[in-house]
Amino acid sequence: MSSPTIDDVAKQAKVSIKTVSRVVNREPNVRKETREKVQHAIDLLGYTPNLSARRLAAKRSFLVGLVYDNFHATSAYVVNVQCGVMASCSQSGYELLIHPLNVDNATLINEVIDFTHRSQVDCLVLPPPLSDHTHLCNQLAAQNIPFVRLSPVFNLNDSLYVQTNDRSAAFDMTMKLIELGHSDIAFVAGRPDHYAVSERHLGFVDAMQSAALPIREEWIKIGASTFDSGKDCGVALLKNTPRPTAIFAGNDEMAAGVMSIAHTLGIRIPEDLSVAGFDDSDLARQSWPALTSVRQPVQAMAKAAADLLFLSLKTPSNTDLSRCFACEIILRDSTGPTIKINETAND
Amino acid sequence: MSSPTIDDVAKQAKVSIKTVSRVVNREPNVRKETREKVQHAIDLLGYTPNLSARRLAAKRSFLVGLVYDNFHATSAYVVNVQCGVMASCSQSGYELLIHPLNVDNATLINEVIDFTHRSQVDCLVLPPPLSDHTHLCNQLAAQNIPFVRLSPVFNLNDSLYVQTNDRSAAFDMTMKLIELGHSDIAFVAGRPDHYAVSERHLGFVDAMQSAALPIREEWIKIGASTFDSGKDCGVALLKNTPRPTAIFAGNDEMAAGVMSIAHTLGIRIPEDLSVAGFDDSDLARQSWPALTSVRQPVQAMAKAAADLLFLSLKTPSNTDLSRCFACEIILRDSTGPTIKINETAND
DNA sequence: TCCAAATATGACAACGCTGTCAATAAAAAC
DNA sequence: GTTTTTATTGACAGCGTTGTCATATTTGGA
Numbered sequence: 001m002s003s004p005t006i007d008d009v010a011k012q013a014k015v016s017i018k019t020v021s022r023v024v025n026r027e028p029n030v031r032k033e034t035r036e037k038v039q040h041a042i043d044l045l046g047y048t049p050n051l052s053a054r055r056l057a058a059k060r061s062f063l064v065g066l067v068y069d070n071f072h073a074t075s076a077y078v079v080n081v082q083c084g085v086m087a088s089c090s091q092s093g094y095e096l097l098i099h100p101l102n103v104d105n106a107t108l109i110n111e112v113i114d115f116t117h118r119s120q121v122d123c124l125v126l127p128p129p130l131s132d133h134t135h136l137c138n139q140l141a142a143q144n145i146p147f148v149r150l151s152p153v154f155n156l157n158d159s160l161y162v163q164t165n166d167r168s169a170a171f172d173m174t175m176k177l178i179e180l181g182h183s184d185i186a187f188v189a190g191r192p193d194h195y196a197v198s199e200r201h202l203g204f205v206d207a208m209q210s211a212a213l214p215i216r217e218e219w220i221k222i223g224a225s226t227f228d229s230g231k232d233c234g235v236a237l238l239k240n241t242p243r244p245t246a247i248f249a250g251n252d253e254m255a256a257g258v259m260s261i262a263h264t265l266g267i268r269i270p271e272d273l274s275v276a277g278f279d280d281s282d283l284a285r286q287s288w289p290a291l292t293s294v295r296q297p298v299q300a301m302a303k304a305a306a307d308l309l310f311l312s313l314k315t316p317s318n319t320d321l322s323r324c325f326a327c328e329i330i331l332r333d334s335t336g337p338t339i340k341i342n343e344t345a346n347d
Numbered sequence: 348m349s350s351p352t353i354d355d356v357a358k359q360a361k362v363s364i365k366t367v368s369r370v371v372n373r374e375p376n377v378r379k380e381t382r383e384k385v386q387h388a389i390d391l392l393g394y395t396p397n398l399s400a401r402r403l404a405a406k407r408s409f410l411v412g413l414v415y416d417n418f419h420a421t422s423a424y425v426v427n428v429q430c431g432v433m434a435s436c437s438q439s440g441y442e443l444l445i446h447p448l449n450v451d452n453a454t455l456i457n458e459v460i461d462f463t464h465r466s467q468v469d470c471l472v473l474p475p476p477l478s479d480h481t482h483l484c485n486q487l488a489a490q491n492i493p494f495v496r497l498s499p500v501f502n503l504n505d506s507l508y509v510q511t512n513d514r515s516a517a518f519d520m521t522m523k524l525i526e527l528g529h530s531d532i533a534f535v536a537g538r539p540d541h542y543a544v545s546e547r548h549l550g551f552v553d554a555m556q557s558a559a560l561p562i563r564e565e566w567i568k569i570g571a572s573t574f575d576s577g578k579d580c581g582v583a584l585l586k587n588t589p590r591p592t593a594i595f596a597g598n599d600e601m602a603a604g605v606m607s608i609a610h611t612l613g614i615r616i617p618e619d620l621s622v623a624g625f626d627d628s629d630l631a632r633q634s635w636p637a638l639t640s641v642r643q644p645v646q647a648m649a650k651a652a653a654d655l656l657f658l659s660l661k662t663p664s665n666t667d668l669s670r671c672f673a674c675e676i677i678l679r680d681s682t683g684p685t686i687k688i689n690e691t692a693n694d
Numbered sequence: 695t696c697c698a699a700a701t702a703t704g705a706c707a708a709c710g711c712t713g714t715c716a717a718t719a720a721a722a723a724c
Numbered sequence: 725g726t727t728t729t730t731a732t733t734g735a736c737a738g739c740g741t742t743g744t745c746a747t748a749t750t751t752g753g754a
Contacts, residue, residue: 003464005710016734021712029732031720048464052402053710056739061399075426075629083417083447095466098445100430117350117395119442227633253633260635282422286574286600286630288607352740363704368742376702378750400740403709695754702749713738720731 004045013041024049051095055120063097064089064306065121067112067130070100072191072225074253076281077298081127081150084302092310097121103129109136116145123147123309125302131161132195148309150301153195160312161322162305166196169294169327170203171210173276174248176329178211181338182246182274186219188233188258190250194225200250200278219244223254230257238265238273245273245338252277252284255291259334270336280330289333297325351392360388371396398442402467410444411436411653412468414459414477417447419538419572421600423628424645428474428497431649439657444468450476456483463492470494470656472649478508479542495656497648500542507659508669509652513543516641516674517550518557520623521595523676525558528685529593529621533566535580535605537597541572547597547625566591570601577604585612585620592620592685599624599631602638606681617683627677636680644672 006024010017015038022030023038030038041047055061066085068078082098089096099115101108116124124147130136131149137159140147149161177185187204190197201220208215221236223229230249234257237244249255255277259269267273269289277284280295304323311320353371357364362385369377370385377385388394402408413432415425429445436443446462448455463471471494477483478496484506487494496508524532534551537544548567555562568583570576577596581604584591596602602624606616614620616636624631627642651670658667 007710017711018713018734018736019732022733025712029730031732034732048461050403050710051465051467052399052408053739054712055399056397056403056741057710057712059712059739070426070430075422079417079422079425079447082445086445086447095444096446097442098429098433099443100426100433118398120398227629256633260633260637263635282574283630283633286603286607286634288610288635290607354740364741365704365706365743366702369703372742376700378702381702397740400709401742403711404740404742406709406742697754698752700749700751702747704745704747706744706746708743709739709741711739714736716733716735718731718733720729722727722729724725724727 003050004047005050006047008045009038009041009047012045013038061120061122062094063119063121064094064309065097065099065116065119065124066127067099067101067115067124068127069103069129071102071104072129072194073127074251074279074281074283076283077127077279080298081125081302084299084304085125085306087299088303088306088310092306094122094306094310103133108133109139112136113139113143113145116140116143123313125305125309126150127302128152128196129191129194146309146313148305150305151196153199156322159321160305160308162301162308163322163324164196164296164301164327165324166199166296166327167203167206169329170200170248170278171207172203173278173292173294173329174204174207175211176331177246177248177274177276177335178207178213180246180274180335183213183338184219184242184244185213185246185248186216186221186237186244188230188237188247188249188254189220189222190225190254192222197225197250197278204248223250223257225251225253227253227257227260230254231261232257234258234261238262238267243273246276246335247273248276250278252279252281252287252291252293255293255334256283256287259287259289259291269334271339274335274338276335284330284332287334292332292335293330295328295330297327301325350397351394352397353394355392356385356388356394359392360385408467408469409441410466410468411441411656412444412446412463412466412471413474414446414448414462414471415474416450416476418449418451419476419541420474421598421626421628421630423630424474424626427645428472428649431646431651432472432653434646435650435653435657439653441469441653441657450480455480456486459483460486460490463487463490470660472652472656473497474649475499475543476538476541479540493656493660495652497652498543500546503669506668507652507655509648509655510669510671511643511648511674512671513546513674514550514553516676517547517595517625518554519550520625520639520641520676521551521554522558523678524593524595524621524623524682525554525560527593527621527682530560530685531566531589531591532560532593532595533563533568533584533591535577535584535594535596535601536567536569537572537601539569544572544597544625551595570597570604572598572600574600574604574607577601578608579604581605581608585609585614590620593623593682594620595623597625599626599628599634599638599640602640602681603630603634606634606636606638616681618686621682621685623682631677631679634681639679639682640677642675642677644674648672
């Protein structure tokens with residue numbers, strides 16, 4: 001049961017515990033043959049350093065905290081972020097502590113700060129929408145708690161972050177719809193406090209303007225990033241005539257909601273209506289027809305974020321503070337060329 | 348930055364550190380007024396015990412490990428389990444350490460054992476399919492690592508566990524289909540090594556037998572619990588005549604795959620074909636038509652599992668070793684009464 | 695009032711590691 | 725062959741708690 005300690009290894013290898021410590025921590029200035037001798041003893045005994053002791057002595061916990069909104073984020077996103085961070089952790093010898101919470105909770109900031117102190121994590125990873133919670137970020141900075149932000153929009157100079165080109169990806173997707181012959185394009189925006197998602201709206205606007213297409217105000221709907229809100233927006237967009245020939249939604253869930261309503265109303269996809277989403281979640285592959293979407297390399301981003309964090313912890317002088325990842329458009333069956341509505345046979 | 352230590356509190360309250368320790372740990376034999384005095388000092392200074400020191404001294408980490416398969420479980424399930432365990436953690440003062448892995452990995456057992464030692468977690472929560480990995484469970488037991496199993500099927504006497512009545516829920520769902528007039532019912536089974544899911548197959552068989560309906564072997568398909576495998580099974584079931592009038596899938600993903608194929612083949616749901624899933628995941632609400640499914644109280648189960656674990660850690664003599672939760676059938680739009688195929692108009 | 699028992703508090707040694715700094719061994723320069 | 729420099733190793737003191745055991749202090753009974 002009881003694991004061997006550093007003393008056991010030291011005794012076995014006939015060196016001091018400090019030398020064992022050096023080997024374990026890959027410190028320089030250990031002769032090769034000593035290192036091998038110690039390593040051999042470690043292997044023989046199956047020694048694993050006691051993290052608590054190490055933490056206590058080194059005043060570091062080797063723990064990363066991942067704080068995220070569990071009530072508004074899709075589970076696929078959450079899991080991808082977890083995996084990405086985890087991948088970086090295993091490389092750097094960190095362990096991952098998670099702390100789901102509700103971003104609408106009034107005590108949010110206290111909860112995060114409390115968690116940080118209680119669990120003694122060395123640093124935090126903040127996915128959206130927490131990454132744009134200015135007050136929280138300021139508090140963390142004030143308390144010298146290192147953190148990295150995923151897909152932030154504001155105050156980029158102040159901290160570590162990893163981004164995607166949401167805006168230009170949304171631009172590209174909109175252009176793709178325009179190339180397919182659509183000009184009557186509606187947009188379903190996400191939660192307004194989820195700023196990364198609002199960038200997508202801007203990209204849509206950019207594209208429409210660059211193609212000199214009119215943006216009809218009644219074809220811009222604000223959803224809540226959920227399937228149900230997508231349904232609501234879908235009803236509002238599709239019940240009236242004229243209706244758009246294409247709907248671009250700020251995320252896949254809302255796009256699926258729109259598709260669901262379209263099916264119910266007997267509107268064929270993609271013949272009568274093209275639908276595009278964003279995120280390329282599992283849902284995009286699993287809905288019918290399979291949803292055209294924009295793939296964000298969430299996992300790679302999360303890994304890069306954690307990499308950045310660990311690097312900056314190790315070498316605080318490091319100037320490499322951010323990375324930007326490119327999105328990729330995934331064309332599936334929910335989008336197609338326009339057909340004039342009065343040419344269709346279904347109604 | 349640097350938090351106050353127990354020394355600071357002791358000095359502030361003019362008592363020894365040991366007395367502060369007693370108050371913090373709610374130990375007996377502290378006079379009421381002393382306790383209040385100390386508590387006041389703690390509040391004043393905003394003292395939080397240093398977990399690493401506590402762990403080192405008490406030889407406990409106050410950490411729970413959640414090890415799960417990240418490649419075959421749906422993210423919704425994973426997130427629900429995390430939340431449930433988390434809920435129990437916050438009550439009991441534990442923190443949650445996660446460790447996703449691939450169950451197909453040959454080094455699985457070593458990886459879990461390594462993780463346990465490295466991270467020094469006090470105990471583990473094992474969701475399926477790990478909960479039925481007999482070899483792993485034996486290893487953990489042999490190493491005196493406490494753990495609780497979620498939805499296990501085998502060796503129930505040997506350990507803590509939390510279960511659902513998968514089999515009888517599958518029975519009920521099948522009966523529901525039979526009551527709707529279906530007799531030509533197919534079943535899509537999940538990964539054979541995911542035993543909890545196989546129980547659902549047994550429930551299906553139970554119901555068919557109790558209704559004296561024949562089980563056609565070519566209408567039992569073995570999937571891999573994924574959407575794509577559901578599509579494959581759907582093709583196999585729906586391309587030939589006669590085809591079933593209802594398909595019951597072992598999970599929602601596969602059910603969605605079946606629906607997708609049905610749509611492609613022009614088979615209307617539920618008019619021509621009823622489809623039922625299991626798990627009541629987000630996907631069930633988000634697919635079209637909305638999927639009839641069986642709701643497992645995953646989060647409540649995970650919480651109960653962790654509760655059980657913490658209780659048994661505290662009072663090892665405790666005899667309350669397991670709990671069983673009931674599933675609930677959620678009727679949605681993907682199931683309906685049978686209509687004879689030659690009466691339908693669509694083909 | 696005094697003494698035993700119960701209750702409350704404190705001193706001090708772990709816990710297993712890392713950081714600091716001194717001591718030694720090896721290499722390089724003279 | 726010395727001396728200087730550099731590389732390698734070790735002794736020892738924390739890190740902030742808890743556990744053990746000894747020492748007050750209070751309580752209750754005679």
